[in-house]
Amino acid sequence: MAHALVLGAWFSYPEQANKALRLAGDAWEKMPSLKPAMNVEAAAKLPLHEEISSNFAPWAPLAYDGDVLPTEIRVGDRVYASLKDAAKALKDNDLMEIGAGVYRTGFAVKANNVTILGRGHVVIEKAAIQGKAAMVIQGNNTTLHNIECRFITVRDKNGACVRLSGSGLVLEHVYFHDSQQGVLTGGSPGTVRIYSSRFERLGNRGRAHGIYIGGGKLIIDRSLFLAAKSEGHEIKSRSASTRISNTVIASFSSRNSRLLDISNGGVLSIKRSVLAQGPGSANGDMIGYGLEGYKYKSNAVTLQDNVILLERNGRDVLYHAKQPSPALIMTANLIIGSDAYTGSNSNLLFDTRAQAGLPAYPFLPEVSGQDGS
Template sequence: MTALAIAGDYVVRRGKAARPTQTLKWTLLGTLMITAIAVPILGGGFVHSSRVFDALDDSVTDILFGRGVGSFPRVFQDEEINKRHQYLAQFNVLREPGNRFVRFSASDSNGSLFLRQRLLPGHHEATLSLRMRGQTTPPDKLLIELCEMNILRSKSECQWLGITLDAAKAGEWAEYSKSVDLINFGRSLLGFSRPVDLMLLNRGLTGAVDIDDVRLTAPDGTNLLANGDFETNFDHWLFNPGDHLLWHAKNIFLHVWFETGLIGLAAFVLVLLIAFNRLFNRIEHGDRWALVLLIALSGFLILGAFDTLIDDPRIALLFFLLLFAAISPATLELASSTAAFLPWAKLVKTAILTVPALGIVVVAHTFLTQKLSPPELVRLALKRADIDWPWLNEALTPAPSPAIPIGQLFPEWQPLPTSHFAPDAQSLRIGMRTFYSMQEAASALKSGDTLDIGAGVYDTPLVIEIDNVTIRGHGHVILEKGTAKDKGNMLIQGNNVQIKNLECRLISVSDGNGACIRLEGTNLSVEHVYFHDSDQGILTGADPGIVRIRDSRFQQLGLNGLAHAIYIGGGELHIEDSLFLASKSEGHEIKSRAQITTIKRSIIASLTGVDSRLIDISNGGTLVVEDSLLAKGPNSSNLDAVGFALEKNRQSNHRVILRGNIIFLERTESNRLLHLGNDKTSVDLFGNLIISKQNTGYEDGNFIYKERKAAGFPEYPALPIERFLKSPSAF
């Protein structure tokens, strides 16, 4: 930058006598651009850059238009977390009657998320006190750091504190305190001192931990922290991740490519070239303000070769203001005065024209990549900007369809008839041995055993660590509320487990990911099981082997768009003769990362639930849906009925087969039958009967009707359920 300033000053002083040739000017510009793009790729950032490229799908839409402005942290972070099989550490401010608190999610020891506050410590001892509530046994340990900082990184070794939660008070609020020595922190030098940060770490937690009323009390009773009760959300608190690579592309050009595609990158580079060309011309005519802008933008791009910079809104605003000043029509004025270079009237007029134009470009780009209707786009923009205008949201949001009791459309689920060898009520049996607690029975299991459960309601969890086990209910067996290790009701750690004839309900855990069945082993078979009113029905790990579901029912499951009726992390998924009904809280009915997913003779219906997609095949692979009923309801939050390879194309071949299905697309706003994340996907949609007021793009080979009456169906909400399930016991 110093050399550029000296050279620029020489050109300004000498004027045309020092004017560089056009060849020299464009050589300098080209060198700067090539260096900014190539240095991180050829240098130490190559590995990270290759991971960023891997997270960018190879579909034409993504390559040309990117994943959307602001999408990098979400897309890349999710991809890396799934690849590493890590928990994504997070925290949220939650509310309970009369109180707000912050909840740290489960995490692992490979990374950290820091919740920090800067303070003026003085030179004395202090007392750190806080209230915490844990959920796990053995209890978690919260790590706390007190560090003298440079800016973001600590200057020297920090003071570490560890507070272990009281196991006897699991699920209850408890007070904790520690003495803190602040004597050697923030010592003054010539009236100045380094800042001191108190940091709460989300690292290595096996379950969620709630935190409230954080205080750092000086000897005179002064509280050195602000908003420790989180009543004003995260005011005075900052956060930063231990692994910053999950949040940053580490190169400004790569970041622009990822979010806006090759078209956006080309436009970005073109604007930079125009700006530098105009600034060179201004410098040649003696304009020192142009030299200042040139140095500022050059410094930005040099740093941008090793960091993203524009993913921070405040820095991005500064950069684009400088760039706007450089490319404004005012730079065409060939006068040496500052007034000529920056005529404010022209700048204001240009801004008035440019801002709406940019808004139109952003809206068009979002519509093209997300296919959202204008009201949905506006609502999304308000949500992203954290603008709460109830009157506008109400005007833009269609009135939800009134809830329809599922019992009006579907009969109640019934258990299979009781056999002559059934255990007594509220008892369990393995062979000829009888047990009266889940824990005792589970501990006695051996490979090849069948655990028979008598009729009744059981509120304790079941942990299966043995391979080749069958769990079988006799009569009406209800498992409810109890959870193991803050994960789920039935924690299956063994392989080749079969589960039959049970009802599971009211399962929830602190991180919102509670499942009736949490599979950590491989190969699971589920037959005639009723899952409902829980966070999730079935949740597996990344390598669950083969999961088979038959004659089962999943109803009113899902939470906050992160938990779903079922969530299969890999392997194979095969579903037959089953129901997936009315997922809630923006959960999918079926979310699968399996290489092969097959669904036959089943019903997947939103009804009046606020679900997301009916089927989400996140990583692509093979999806087969045959002889089934898919019904997208009016209140669904997502316009897609089926999403395919929208997160990552991990499979080598992609194929979608939908044959012989009846499909209702009846969302109040826009609908899309199939959303593909890979344009090389082989699609076979044939012989389906589709009810949709909008074009699906798959009219050939299918029977398309604009309304139910034309297809011979009764009015909404009736569904032709009788023709799909051969086994009425699934009801």
């Protein structure tokens, strides 16, 4: 109860929390060091799927009681026999509605300003076209809403639910999981926006990731990025601007790499979120920044009002940047772990969950406004 109240105040009343944190931070700095090398207090004992389910309810499609029948695919008043045929018929500004069902054929979208809606529980599985993805988006300004995608693989080992070669993408209430990759874009994807969505158990051989955004801008809000596998990153972004809010990014006991790889620098902002590097992570970095060389004139990193858990067994570093790097601006974060850190006294630092009043691993605190289920 106590930890819930503290965390609730943290996200709901940041100004008051910041004042309390400054006072607590002053006291903390005067205390003797309590930072032995830390392994996670309670090593992973549950299977990965139980670690996840103990924190998050299963993803659920949005309820639908309209007139689009199960397995029916509509574009306007036209009904099509397959996703491929419907997508081929799309024209600019069209709406494509997919009735509830499991679909095992992929499709390509060439038209612009298209919206694709799942009506009920729509699942696309084991489907890939052009050796790339289940959904190949070649047009501009595409929106995908209320769709589950799973079990996507291709010969090149980077099969994605969505492959974007056009510009501009919105994903809202989608669930991409158990594939080689969730989203993969080219180098000029425009702005990619991800809202109220869930990405889980994605990655392959360190070359495919939860999402891999090749440029442009990336905006994420109220989403879940969980348990990237096979040394993939939960989020890999080469965008000029990567802005994340109200989101959980957690590896649990999966063998992921970094939670975030911001390969070429740019503006990185993470606010009101939970970052949790778990005991099985293959990489000692939670966040990598500019490690493949700086590409942009504007480079800045801000972490604010987050809960950060560094619980990898072994070397565990919150932030690893190519030097010279921009200053890391960190304010009003709750940080648990033994990573060497100096910064603003508005952050609270603890070696263990117990010291911070949090339940044992794999518990994760909730995020205000979170909606990835």
